[in-house]
Amino acid sequence: QKEVEQDPGPLSVPEGAIVSLNCTYSNSAFQYFMWYRQYSRKGPELLMYTYSSGNKEDGRFTAQVDKSSKYISLFIRDSQPSDSATYLCAIARISGYALNFGKGTSLLVTP
């Protein structure tokens, strides 16, 4: 079993829709959760990071962590065509820095 599972999609939504992206993880030792956005042939760009269960909001983005279920989510409100990219969840153990990445979900927002 991989440490981080993420549905690769692709996910296609109309402009303005609410997007929900999810990952599950297997080891409760992971305490540090991130979402990255990666455009084609570019390096990942950090969107959100959090260390605790609950919600964290930043503009149109909300990161949600449920440690009891080992489930993390990223919500994008009022999605725009410019949000079309691959979204990667990443987790880390509290005692180290190496990230475990999900496979990434490819998102397409159509005008």
Next chain:
Amino acid sequence: GAVVSQHPSRVICKSGTSVKIECRSLDFQATTMFWYRQFPKQSLMLMATSNEGSKATYEQGVEKDKFLINHASLTLSTLTVTSAHPEDSSFYICSASGGQITDTQYFGPGTRLTVL
């Protein structure tokens, strides 16, 4: 802030040659740098972790004699792919961290390596 650069962005080389990729943190001191490899439509796979002034820690299955990593300063790490072969063709991405446990990793733009 938190800008990481990589050079070159693309490189094409012949089989058997060595290629060096540089990763620089432009506006912060990176005590820890990471090197990842990403195949098409795949996620990032950690290759190694390097701390400034010490030897890199390689992930299982990554040949340390083939992928030489040097982290000589707080702003520069290099990855040298020695005796490259076509199967080494990939997208190599570095990231840098300030080293504090709450620091995040900031990624470079990646280097596309093609070995003919």
